[in-house]
Amino acid sequence: MSATFVICDNLEALSREVAGRIVATARAAVEQRGRCAIALSGGTTPRRTYQMLAAGKLKAAFPWRDVSWWWSDERCVPPDHLESNYRRALEALLAPARVAPEQIHRIEGERPPEEAARAYEAALRREIPDGALDIVLLGAGTDGHTASLFPGSPALDERERWVRAVVAEDALAVRERVTFTFPLLDRARDVLVLAAGAAKCPVVMAVRESAAFAAPRYPVARLAPAGHLTWYVDRAAAG
Ligand code: 6PG
DSSP: OOOEEEEESSHHHHHHHHHHHHHHHHHHHHHHHSOEEEEEOOSSTTHHHHHHHTSHHHHHHSOGGGEEEEESEEESSOTTSTTOHHHHHIIIIITTTTOOGGGBOOOOTTSOHHHHHHHHHHHHHHHOTTOOOSEEEEEOOTTSOBTTBOTTOGGGGOOSOSEEEEEOOTTSSOOEEEEEOHHHHTTOSEEEEEEOSGGGHHHHHHHHHOHHHHTTTOGGGGOOOSSEEEEEEEHHHHO
């Protein structure tokens, strides 16, 4: 799987590119299959993309009624917690777009992690039996993690389960998390990795140089989806 790299002038331009890609991909999915499943990413980078999707011409063009919303990872906190990826997406995208609650499938961060992981996997297998999400949004950490798949985590070697409970390093705000695994990520039709800022430059350059060589160190380099893999990076992250 070779990735495509889209280099954008800045985060605003990157967000506009990604939002446009999401609208086009969602419209095509609905036209071909009558529905579209999107997994949102946590972190701060996608916030502007979410805001753009829920406003103006992009909002008018998006097939809201036919899209189900998922998360590629979640921190094990209640849904109203400042660190909740669900809360961040609700505020920036789902509430402004008035998405119906039945279309939103959040990871229940308030439950015991293993219980939340198994319940989420059951919901995914019920709603998307082949696991082929139409769009999966991901970020990349400065340590090369993606979703909540961190360097050295046993979850990196998961071959069966689609969702795992993990414990992140001490340095992070919330250590207990629930995350997609590579068996699920690699079933996706369209994976979009967003990376902005100079701090992401070492990871972006390593993956651009050789994903295979970077993979032992950076989990994000292991992505090999069945469909397309596109990195959206700003000039600061591209180096
Ligand atoms: C999370 C994210 C995580 C994030 C990266 C990049 O829950 O933290 O899913 O994988 O995408 O850490 O985060 P930033 O966009 O804030 O740099």
